[in-house]
Amino acid sequence: xxxxxxxxxxxxxxxxxxxxxxxxxxxxxxxxxxxxxxxxxxxxxxxxxxxxxxxxxxxxxxxxxxxxxxxxxxxxxxxxxxxxxxxxxxxxxxxxxxxxxxxxxxxxxxxxx
Amino acid sequence: xxxxxxxxxxxxxxxxxxxxxxxxxxxxxxxxxxxxxxxxxxxxxxxxxxxxxxxxxxxxxxxxxxxxxxxxxxxxxxxxxxxxxxxxxxxxxxxxxxxxxxxxxxxxxxxxx
Numbered sequence: 001x002x003x004x005x006x007x008x009x010x011x012x013x014x015x016x017x018x019x020x021x022x023x024x025x026x027x028x029x030x031x032x033x034x035x036x037x038x039x040x041x042x043x044x045x046x047x048x049x050x051x052x053x054x055x056x057x058x059x060x061x062x063x064x065x066x067x068x069x070x071x072x073x074x075x076x077x078x079x080x081x082x083x084x085x086x087x088x089x090x091x092x093x094x095x096x097x098x099x100x101x102x103x104x105x106x107x108x109x110x111x112x113x
Numbered sequence: 114x115x116x117x118x119x120x121x122x123x124x125x126x127x128x129x130x131x132x133x134x135x136x137x138x139x140x141x142x143x144x145x146x147x148x149x150x151x152x153x154x155x156x157x158x159x160x161x162x163x164x165x166x167x168x169x170x171x172x173x174x175x176x177x178x179x180x181x182x183x184x185x186x187x188x189x190x191x192x193x194x195x196x197x198x199x200x201x202x203x204x205x206x207x208x209x210x211x212x213x214x215x216x217x218x219x220x221x222x223x224x225x226x
Contacts, residue, residue, distance in 0.1 A: 033213075046217075099168075101148075101156075103148075
């Protein structure tokens with residue numbers, strides 16, 4: 001069975017600073033995808049970034065990047081130049097079977113101005 | 114392209130009743146997945162439908178059922194509602210490929226009283 005663990009219930013960052021959200025996962029599959037989703041107060045889940053497990057290069061999307069450590073089964077999200085609009089709940093998720101996503105418990109990110 | 118549409122947005126039902134939630138995926142997407150989100154259990158996978166067939170199923174009782182129509186629209190039904198069924202129900206659509214990005218709707222907030 002797949003499991004995804006987010007050990008930080010809540011994080012705070014000053015506007016324009018950098019913050020890293022942690023995620024570890026466990027799977028017996030060799031072919032899987034990892035995702036970070038953002039859920040603002042509107043409750044709409046928005047994909048932030050995706051990483052294919054077979055790719056060694058860390059994914060990057062503008063101010064968002066990941067540190068994917070396959071051997072350690074770690075998948076952290078780095079947000080650079082944090083903005084007020086980044087404040088949300090962030091979920092780490094993995095997908096090894098069809099389109100079934102397994103989510104972590106989430107990390108609330110607060111951005112201070 | 115229009116996004117994923119879930120109706121209704123809010124619903125209040127009485128314990129013992131049944132409820133049907135609807136999800137219209139992005140045009141061209143044939144995979145529809147359903148998730149339950151609660152403060153206590155987080156985000157949990159209910160089931161996935163692909164081309165009118167259930168492809169994956171989570172660990173929920175038989176009171177939770179779903180179906181998909183030929184136009185890929187999906188419905189989720191919960192019978193004999195319990196107070197613990199109060200949750201945000203999220204629908205996600207994906208294209209034909211497995212393990213690709215899931216696009217989420219805004220959810221249906223179900224309250225059971």
